[in-house]
Amino acid sequence: MTRKTAAGPAREDIQDLSRCAALAVDEHRAAPGACVGAAVLREGTLALGLGAAGKLWFPASPPRSTPAAPPPVTSGTVYDLASVTKPLTALTLARLERAGxxxxxxxxxxxxxxxxxxxxxxxxxxxxxxxxxxxxxxxxxxxxxxxxxxxxxxxxxxxxxxxxxxxxxxxxxxxxxxxxxxxxxxxxxxxxxxxxxxxxLDALITREITAPLGLAPAAADLAPAIASARAFRTVEPRWDDRVAPTEGVAFRGGVVRGAVHDENAWALTADASAGHAGLFGDALAVTLLGVAILEALAGERPTWLSPSDLVPVLRARPGGSHRAGFDSRSGPSPSSGSRLGPSTFGHLGFTGTSLWIDPDARFVGVLLTNRVHPTRATDAIRRARPATYDALAEVMLDAR
CATH class of the missing domain: 1.20.58 (Methane Monooxygenase Hydroxylase; Chain G, domain 1)
Structure with a gap:
């Protein structure tokens, strides 16, 4: 069964990928909760999957002014994207260059x-x-x-x-x-x-990226959306209730929730976005961003970005895996797992977020967690990421 969407191709019913999200929470114990998103784009049809597992925070480390019992994570939970902000900054550069x-x-x-x-x-x-x-x-x-x-x-x-x-x-x-x-x-x-x-920068990213792709927050429907805390708050004063808390930071008064985790971004731009961090989003929005990039690479979004517009952003460069706003698969055990191909590109976020795109398989995978809650002193996310992406690929690719 498919349905046509205003911003893209016909969309299949959304599959439940909660068991994939549970790998990060229950098996690898990388975070109190996690959301995943995945998509495969084939012949004009978009197969989508979303999943959620765990709680917003650990009961022993609640954010300020919250009930003691943590609510469950849902597919609409908003996470601090951290450095997954960088791809949007680089895409904004591409859009401005395209416009002259x-x-x-x-x-x-x-x-x-x-x-x-x-x-x-x-x-x-x-x-x-x-x-x-x-x-x-x-x-x-x-x-x-x-x-x-x-x-x-x-x-x-x-x-x-x-x-x-x-x-x-x-x-x-x-x-x-x-x-x-x-x-x-x-x-x-x-x-x-x-x-x-x-x-x-908030207004610029909205104009060039999230608004054209239908990912800007709106009062009528906050999901899917990618924006800064300031932009979210303009349309939903209680948006903090949807945000997963991050780290306990003494000089910031305890567990951070609803404000960017990155200290430099928070100190310099407060609730607005900086070029390197500052955006928040839910799993569906980040997945649809990846789908839009796939479509642009295939020449299917010519009014937004063309394949040639993306060459400076995505071309391989000498000396390392970093492209412009994205990274490539690297090392013997890449965080994108073992199933995705050599052309895969994406980005990680320090808070426990990630986006990976395989243009050959036309696959997008997203893992959002608050792995820094209540402290960054754990590396379990290093094991959780590849396991989760392998599971997403198994569900979304093997059945097609």
Missing amino acids: ALRGDEPLRAFLPELATSRSAEVPLDLLASHRAGLDGHRPLYAPLLEGRRPVFGEALAIAADARRDDCAGAPPEEGFPPVYSDLGYLLLGEALARRAGLD
């Missing part, structure tokens, strides 16, 4: 003139997006909070732009420096895109 609003080879100083004397002034956006700008991965830009004062956004940008590694001096080579995964590069990229568009 910018070029990926333009230097950072053309967007942020106050950084014209920084060490990254001449670094083009494309190298920021592909983690080849020569920057350190992280700096504690939130540190002023520990001293009782708010960070200054402009000062934080300057620190990020000057955070060049010692072996990456001078002008970058054409393909950039050896890749090092960098939140700092995406913070700079997000601000550069917002500045060129004359919008804050």
Whole structure:
């Protein structure tokens, strides 16, 4: 049985994948709860699956101002996407380049003139997006909070732009420096895109990505949706009740819920999104984002992005697995499991989220968890991810 959707192909009835979600919760004990989503796109028909398992939090570690008994996770539970924000930032770059609003080879100083004397002034956006700008991965830009004062956004940008590694001096080579995964590069990229568009990054991502794909939050129906905490709150004041809590952080007053987990994003943009983190979403929305990317790769969304528009984002690059906003399968035991093919690309989020897309199988898989609750001091998600993606592939691919 199929039904036509406004934003895409005919859709089969949604399968229940709860047993796949339960692998992360019950077998691997990676998080108190988990949601999964999966899709296979074949001959104009979209086969979809969703599943949920576990509770929103561990009973011994409740968030502030909540009942003692944790409610169950549902397919509509919202998770902090963490670095799964980066693909949306990179897709926004592709959309602006498609529209002629910018070029990926333009230097950072053309967007942020106050950084014209920084060490990254001449670094083009494309190298920021592909983690080849020569920057350190992280700096504690939130540190002023520990001293009782708010960070200054402009000062934080300057620190990020000057955070060049010692072996990456001078002008970058054409393909950039050896890749090092960098939140700092995406913070700079997000601000550069917002500045060129004359919008804050929330509004820009809504305009270019979530609204055209039908994934922007709306008062009438919050699912599926991807947005920042600020955007969700504008349409649903009690949206926090749908959000899985993350970590207990002493300087933030305890277990974080309804606010971004990433300390730099929270310190610099509060409830809004930053280029490297700050978006929240549910499993269906993230799955449908992956489906839209598959359709664009196949030339089936020409008014949104074409295959050529996605070349700078998805092409393989020398020196490592990082593309522009996405990663590739890497290592002997990739987090995407053993079933997906060599062309698979996607991204992980520190909070326990992930998205993987196999363009050859036309498969999308999503795993959302709050594995940092109540502490990040566990690596069980490393085992849970490949097991979950293998299970999703078994259900969605083997039957077709």
